[in-house]
Amino acid sequence: MLPVIDAANLSLNRREAVGIVGESGSGKTMLCRSLIGTLPRHGAGIVSGTVRFDGQELAGAPERVWRGIRGREIGYIPQSSLAGLNPVLTVETQLVESITAVGSLSRQQARQEAVALLEKVRIPRAQQVLKARSHQLSGGMRQRVMIAAAIAQGPKLLIADEPTTALDVTIQREILSLITQLRQELHMALILVSHDLAVIEEVCDNVMVMYAGASVEAGPVAALSKAPRHPYTRALRVSRVDRAVPGQDLEAIPGDAASVGSWPAGCRFWPRCALADEACRRDSQPALMPIAQQLSACIHAERMAELEQ
Amino acid sequence: MMTASPGSLADRTLRLLRHPVLRRLAQAFFVAFLLMVFAFLLIRLIPGDPAMILLGDEATEEDVIAYRKLLGIDGSIPSQFGRYVSNLARGDFGVSIRSREPVLSIVQKRLPISLWLTVTTIFMTVLLALPLGVAAALYRRTWFGHAFQIGASVLVATPVFFSGLVLILLFAVQINLVPIAGYHAGFPANLYYLWLPALTINFVLVPVLARILQSSIVETSSEEFVEAAIIRGTQGWRFYWRYLLRPSLAPTVAALGYFAATVVSYAVIIEIIFNLPGIGMTLVDAVRNRDYPLVQGIVFLSGLLVVGLTFMADLVNGWLDPRAKIR
Numbered sequence: 001m002l003p004v005i006d007a008a009n010l011s012l013n014r015r016e017a018v019g020i021v022g023e024s025g026s027g028k029t030m031l032c033r034s035l036i037g038t039l040p041r042h043g044a045g046i047v048s049g050t051v052r053f054d055g056q057e058l059a060g061a062p063e064r065v066w067r068g069i070r071g072r073e074i075g076y077i078p079q080s081s082l083a084g085l086n087p088v089l090t091v092e093t094q095l096v097e098s099i100t101a102v103g104s105l106s107r108q109q110a111r112q113e114a115v116a117l118l119e120k121v122r123i124p125r126a127q128q129v130l131k132a133r134s135h136q137l138s139g140g141m142r143q144r145v146m147i148a149a150a151i152a153q154g155p156k157l158l159i160a161d162e163p164t165t166a167l168d169v170t171i172q173r174e175i176l177s178l179i180t181q182l183r184q185e186l187h188m189a190l191i192l193v194s195h196d197l198a199v200i201e202e203v204c205d206n207v208m209v210m211y212a213g214a215s216v217e218a219g220p221v222a223a224l225s226k227a228p229r230h231p232y233t234r235a236l237r238v239s240r241v242d243r244a245v246p247g248q249d250l251e252a253i254p255g256d257a258a259s260v261g262s263w264p265a266g267c268r269f270w271p272r273c274a275l276a277d278e279a280c281r282r283d284s285q286p287a288l289m290p291i292a293q294q295l296s297a298c299i300h301a302e303r304m305a306e307l308e309q
Numbered sequence: 310m311m312t313a314s315p316g317s318l319a320d321r322t323l324r325l326l327r328h329p330v331l332r333r334l335a336q337a338f339f340v341a342f343l344l345m346v347f348a349f350l351l352i353r354l355i356p357g358d359p360a361m362i363l364l365g366d367e368a369t370e371e372d373v374i375a376y377r378k379l380l381g382i383d384g385s386i387p388s389q390f391g392r393y394v395s396n397l398a399r400g401d402f403g404v405s406i407r408s409r410e411p412v413l414s415i416v417q418k419r420l421p422i423s424l425w426l427t428v429t430t431i432f433m434t435v436l437l438a439l440p441l442g443v444a445a446a447l448y449r450r451t452w453f454g455h456a457f458q459i460g461a462s463v464l465v466a467t468p469v470f471f472s473g474l475v476l477i478l479l480f481a482v483q484i485n486l487v488p489i490a491g492y493h494a495g496f497p498a499n500l501y502y503l504w505l506p507a508l509t510i511n512f513v514l515v516p517v518l519a520r521i522l523q524s525s526i527v528e529t530s531s532e533e534f535v536e537a538a539i540i541r542g543t544q545g546w547r548f549y550w551r552y553l554l555r556p557s558l559a560p561t562v563a564a565l566g567y568f569a570a571t572v573v574s575y576a577v578i579i580e581i582i583f584n585l586p587g588i589g590m591t592l593v594d595a596v597r598n599r600d601y602p603l604v605q606g607i608v609f610l611s612g613l614l615v616v617g618l619t620f621m622a623d624l625v626n627g628w629l630d631p632r633a634k635i636r
Contacts, residue, residue: 067542070541070542071540071541071542078536078537078540083533083534084533084537085537086534086556087534087556087630088555088556088631089551093551094538097551098541098542135631152541
C-alpha cells in the first residue's frame with residue numbers, strides 16, 4: 001500500500017471559496033476525488049480520516065449514499081474536462097440527463113431548463129450548441145458545457161479541478177470569472193484546485209497549500225500572499241512569472257518535487273528548503289500549527305524573515 | 310463549428326457527394342466491380358482450356374467450339390468481358406453445364422437457405438455475445454473473467470467441423486433434440502433445422518465478438534467522460550448503455566458485418582456437415598463437377614451479399630457512433 005495523502009486538512013463554510021495549490025503529484029486531485037467518492041476507480045481508497053458534508057460522514061459511505069451526493073450536493077468539474085463529454089451523445093442528452101436526475105420534469109421542460117443552463121454559463125446560440133456533439137465544440141465551449149452539467153442539479157458545493165489548465169489565456173480569464181459569478185448567483189461554496197497561486201488569489205477567500213500529500217499551510221489568501229509562513233508557500237510565490245522583474249533571473253524552487261512513494265523522511269520539503277536543519281530531517285512531517293493569521297506545518301515558521309535576506 | 314449556411318446549388322451538390330453514406334456506397338460499388346472482374350477471371354485464369362477438360366480427349370473441334378461459346382470463353386478477352394458485363398446487366402448469369410438450368414434460378418433456390426442460416430447465426434451471435442462481452446468486461450478481474458478468457462481461446466481454436474460433429478452427437482444422437490441433418494423450408498419450421506448449425510458457427514464467432522466487445526468496453530471505461538458521468542451522478546441503465554456500451558459498440562458492429570460475411574464461407578463446411586441444401590453445398594458440387602458458369606455465378610452473387618452486409622454494418626455504425634462519420 002502506497003500512501004498518497006496522509007496529512008491533508010481542508011474545511012470550508014457555506015458559500016466560502018477555498019483554493020488548493022501545489023505542484024503536480026502533491027495529491028490535489030486525489031483529495032478532491034475522495035470528496036466525491038470515486039477513488040476506487042483509481043485503485044485507491046480512504047484508509048483513515050473523515051469526510052464530512054453537512055454533518056454527514058461520507059468516508060467509507062456505501063455507493064448508495066454517494067449517489068445522493070454526486071451532482072446533487074457536490075458539483076464537480078473534472079480535470080481535463082475537454083474529454084469530459086461523451087462523444088457519441090449530444091450536449092442536450094447529457095444535460096437533460098443531469099436535470100431530470102432531480103425532480104420530475106417533462107422532456108419539454110427539461111429541454112428549456114437545458115437552454116437556461118447554457119445561457120447561465122454564457123453560451124451564445126444555446127439552441128445550436130444543445131444539438132452539437134463534443135467534437136463540434138471548441139475547448140472553451142466544452143468547458144462551459146461541463147460547468148453547466150456540474151451546476152445542473154443546484155449543488156451546494158462546486159469543486160473545480162484545474163478548470164483552466166488546457167485552455168488558452170484569454171479563455172482562462174473568462175472561465176474563472178464565470179465560476180466566480182456563478183458561485184455568487186447560486187450561493188455555492190467552491191473548492192478551486194490549481195497549481196497557479198495567482199489564479200487562487202483572484203477567486204478564493206482562503207487557500208490550502210499542499211506538498212507531497214500533506215497540507216503545509218492554510219489560511220486567508222491575503223495573509224498567505226503578504227506573509228507566507230511556510231518556505232514552500234514563499235517559494236511558490238517568488239517563482240511566479242507575473243512577479244518577474246525584467247533582466248533578473250526568475251527564482252526557482254531547487255530540486256524536484258517529492259514524488260509519491262519516495263517522500264523523504266522528516267519534513268518532506270527539507271531537501272529543497274533553505275531553512276532546513278537537523279530537526280527537520282529527524283522529526284516526522286510536522287502538523288499544522290496556528291501562527292499569525294494562518295496555519296503552518298513548518299517548525300521554523302517564525303524564522304521566515306531570514307529567507308528574505 | 311455548426312453546419313454552414315446552405316450556399317449555392319453547386320456547394321450543396323458537392324456537400325451531398327461528400328456525404329459519408331454516399332462515399333461508403335461508392336466504395337461498395339467499387340468493391341462489387343472488382344468482384345465482378347474477379348469472377349470473370351476465375352474461369353479464364355485456370356490453366357488449360359475448360360472446354361477441353363470438360364469434354365475430354367475424344368471431343369471434336371466443333372464440340373469444343375460450341376462448348377466455349379456456352380461458357381462464354383470464345384473470342385478475345387475484352388470482347389468476352391463486354392459480353393459478360395452486358396449479360397450480367399440483363400440478369401443473365403449463364404447456364405449450369407450440369408443441369409442446363411439458368412445459374413440465377415439455381416442460386417434463387419439455394420441462396421435463401423444459406424441466408425436463413427446467416428440470419429439465424431447472426432441473431433444468435435448478438436444474443437450471446439452482447440451479454441457475455443458486457444459481463445466479461447464488468448467482471449474481468451473475477452473468476453468469471455479468467456474462465457471467459459480461457460474458454461474463449463479454447464472455442465476459437467476448435468475447428469467447426471469438429472465442434473459441429475460433437476454437437477450433433479450431443480443434441481441429435483444422445484438426447485434426440487434435433488434431426489441429425491436435413492432441411493424443410495418455411496419460417497419458423499426451418500429454425501428447427503437451423504439452430505444447431507448456427508450454434509456450431511457461433512462456437513467460433515461468439516468468443517471472438519465477445520472479446521472485441523469486452524476490450525472496447527474496458528478501453529471506454531478508462532475514458533474521461535465515463536468518470537465525468539459518474540461524478541455528475543449518472544447511474545443505472547443510462548450509465549451502462551450511454552456511457553459504457555454505446556461508445557464501445559463501433560468495433561463490435563464492424564466485426565459483426567464482417568462475421569455475417571464469413572458465415573457465407575462457413576456455410577460451405579456447415580452445410581455439408583448438416584446436409585443443408587444451401588449455396589455452400591451447391592458451390593462444392595459445382596466445383597467438383599467443373600460447372601464453371603455456376604461457380605462464377607455463386608462467387609459473384611454471394612460476394613455481392615457480403616458487400617451488402619458490410620455496407621449495412623457501416624450504416625449502423627454511423628448511426629451509433631457519430632465519430633465514425635468524421636473520420
